Amino acid sequence: MLEVSAITMKFGGVTALDDVNFRVEDGEVLGVIGPNGSGKSTLINVISGFYRPTSGAVTLDGASLSHLPPERVRREGLVRTFQNLRLVDEMTVLENCLAGVYPMLTTGYGFVGASLASLLGLPVARRRAWEADLLAREALHRVDLEHRLNDRVSELSYAEQKRLEIARSIALKPRYLILDEPTAGMGVDEADHLVRMIVQLARDPQQPMALFLVEHRLELVLDVSDRAIVMDGGRVLADGPAEEIAVSQVVRDIYVGGE
Numbered sequence: 407m408l409e410v411s412a413i414t415m416k417f418g419g420v421t422a423l424d425d426v427n428f429r430v431e432d433g434e435v436l437g438v439i440g441p442n443g444s445g446k447s448t449l450i451n452v453i454s455g456f457y458r459p460t461s462g463a464v465t466l467d468g469a470s471l472s473h474l475p476p477e478r479v480r481r482e483g484l485v486r487t488f489q490n491l492r493l494v495d496e497m498t499v500l501e502n503c504l505a506g507v508y509p510m511l512t513t514g515y516g517f518v519g520a521s522l523a524s525l526l527g528l529p530v531a532r533r534r535a536w537e538a539d540l541l542a543r544e545a546l547h548r549v550d551l552e553h554r555l556n557d558r559v560s561e562l563s564y565a566e567q568k569r570l571e572i573a574r575s576i577a578l579k580p581r582y583l584i585l586d587e588p589t590a591g592m593g594v595d596e597a598d599h600l601v602r603m604i605v606q607l608a609r610d611p612q613q614p615m616a617l618f619l620v621e622h623r624l625e626l627v628l629d630v631s632d633r634a635i636v637m638d639g640g641r642v643l644a645d646g647p648a649e650e651i652a653v654s655q656v657v658r659d660i661y662v663g664g665e
C-alpha cells in the first residue's frame with residue numbers, strides 16, 4: 407500500500423502542500439481533483455521522487471520512498487506520466503516504447519556497460535533486447551497501437567500519441583500509475599475514451615494496477631474512480647468514495663460556488 411503521511415512542501419514562502427495524508431490501496435483507482443494551484447502537480451512530484459518534501463513521508467509497504475531519486479521510485483513500481491508528451495517525433499512507435507523500457511532493464515550494468523554489451527552482441531544484451539521488445543509490443547497491443555509499430559510518431563494523431571505515452575508507462579507493468587492530467591489538450595470524446603481505456607487497463611485482473619489520476623474533468627474522473635480526494639490550497643479537504651465526493655458540499659463549494 408502507498409501511504410502519504412503528513413507531507414508538507416514549501417517553495418520559499420509558498421506552501422504548496424500542507425500536511426497531506428492519504429493512502430492508495432493496490433488496484434485502487436484514486437481520482438485527485440482540485441482547482442488550479444491546489445497542489446496536485448506538486449503532490450505528484452513528491453510521490454514520484456522529483457521533489458523531496460519539506461517534511462513528512464511517502465512509504466510503500468511501510469518503506470520510505472521520500473529519499474529515493476525518481477529512477478529508483480520507478481523501479482519500486484511507481485510510474486508517472488507528465489502533462490506534456492515526451493516522445494521523439496522522428497522515431498517509430500515501437501522505438502519510442504523501447505526507449506522507455508530498455509534502460510530500465512539494463513541498469514545494473516550502467517549505461518556504458520549496457521551499450522558495450524550491446525555492441526559486442528553479448529548474450530545478456532541480446533536477451534534484454536528481446537525482453538524489452540516483447541514488453542513494448544505487448545504494451546502497444548494493450549493500447550491498440552499494434553498496427554502502427556513502424557510508423558513515426560509525427561504520423562500519429564494526438565490521441566494516438568497519448569496512447570503511446572501510456573504504453574510506455576505500462577510496459578514495465580507498474581504497481582502504481584500516476585497520471586498528471588492525461589487528457590490535457592484533448593476534446594471531450596477523446597478524453598473520455600482515453601481515461602476509460604486507462605481504467606480498463608488498470609482493472610485487468612491479469613495485470614492489475616492502482617491509478618493516481620489527477621484530472622480536471624470532474625464528472626469523468628468521479629465516474630471512473632473508486633475513491634477521490636479533493637485538494638485546495640495545498641490541503642486535502644475531502645477523501646472518500648467517488649460517488650460521495652461527487653455530491654459533497656466541498657465539491658459544490660469549490661466548483662459551483664456553493665450552489
Ligand SMILES: Nc1ncnc2c1ncn2[C@@H]1O[C@H](COP(=O)(O)OP(=O)(O)OP(=O)(O)O)[C@@H](O)[C@H]1O
Nearest residue numbers: 417420421422440441442443444445446447448449
Ligand atoms: N517550483 C515551484 N516554485 C514555487 N512555487 C511553486 C512551484 N511549484 C508549484 N508552486 C506553487 O505551489 C502551488 C501549487 O501548485 P501546483 O502546480 O502543484 O498546483 P496544481 O493543483 O497542480 O495546479 P494546476 O491544476 O494548474 O496544474 C501554487 O501556488 C504554485 O504557484
